[in-house]
Amino acid sequence: MRPVRTIAVINQKGGVGKTTTVANLGWQIAGLGQPTCVMDLDPQSHLTLHLGVEPGVNPHDSYELLVTETTASQAALQVAGNENLWLIPTRIDLAAAETELSDHEDRHLKLRRKIAGQNLPWRFLMIDCPPSLSLLTLNALGAADDVLIPLQPHFLALHGLGKLLNTILMVRQGINPTIRVAGIILCMYETGTKLAAEVVADLHEFLQASRNSDLPWAQAKVFGQVIRRNIKLAECPGHGQSIFQYDPHSAGAQDYSALTGQFLELFGTEK
Template sequence: MGKIIAIANQKGGVGKTTTAVNLAASLGVLEKKVLLIDADPQANATSGLGIDVETVENGTYQLLEHTVPALELVIKTDSPNLDIIPAHIDLVAIEIELVDKDQREYMMREAVVPLKEVYDYIIIDCAPSLGLLTLNALTASDSVLIPIQCEYFALEGLGKLLNTVKSIQKIHNDQLDIEGLLLTMYDSRLRLSNQVVEEVNKHFKALTFKTIIQRNVRLSEAPSYGESIINYDAASKGSENYLSLANELIQKNASN
């Protein structure tokens, strides 16, 4: 039985999509069967895996509308053991269209939960907001992984996100767990980076992944080639970091 993990933070630019794509690719390389769902209208996870967003006819929009069965929306990627349900800019309209529907927070859960029989891990890349799309992703998920960049204001907004998680646990999904906080964009030369790591560990040590994602030029370049860091440069620091994270995640879930 697979596990659904949402990657969420309402702050933009914290490494959500980078983490979704590269964690999914790393889990695939480690021989897990993985599905990545792009639930962000910007569709960066889709283009980041080499899919031309303009050619996407069916994807997350149809998944939420229940107009096409989930398995028919799946596209194979060039990355081993990794499939994707892509996004398109039309996903922007979904929040307005879902507003009047009954059970609107449960549309993704209904569509995706049956896929847990098919995949070991289902990773959902959320939009940088706490709107209806992200709410759907969190209601459908078993856990949420929260990337936090090692920069000023890093912890700002974390309290709000944790409160959102609490209210979703209370109202929509009492099984929702926090998979962990992931420190991203770490630069060991910067005092600020080290202060953020200290601060996060001081307040949330039990929740924080041991793996820290370091700033890495190759990691920034990979999406422009439509490749995960594993495909783009397997020997890079970024690749090493995400494989370490994938291993940590697998071990953590094996012992649960």
């Protein structure tokens, strides 16, 4: 079995589509037969709720994973209705993990130690990060093979992206020398607006300028499939369901389904 491919889904800005992407992309990748685990690393527990799990009810979760000897397999629970999907849930106490870990010398590498070299039964492990560049996010970056960045194309988006990429560069130079940015996913895309088109053109230009470098984002792909703004995507978390359960014919389901195809083209489908 190949080691699990660990993918951190990061943007330090809140409300850009990280959790929605982890829930629905994860659901669909698993639905296509790729054993997948999604991890909630945001104390707000939105991913946990989105997948229909009450925070704090499961005996194990990502808080324990970081601060105790609990293993990733122990912390994961199978998601109802999808035989290939697991969730490492969280609860509000995760916020305290930052303080509890702050005295540890290897505080950035707690998560990596729970994943690297472990015989985990999944092909993909996708981590939903909090909206900050905190110790929790650094743990995700320390553990990740790849980064996916959901981006909402509005006028300060690229400014925020620069800061995030600098953090990833520091991580590459320090705790995780092989990390790379695999792709950028355009979320809450307003089709037909000039602003969205301009931001995307700027993004391509920026990435083009780095193509021949050894920067972590030199090969980053801007996924051609965008996620349009779609009210059904905003409704389904309240029902504890993925978009594929809540409204499989919606634009949101179509977009995440097509994105899954592009994701698997990039990462491959072998087990």
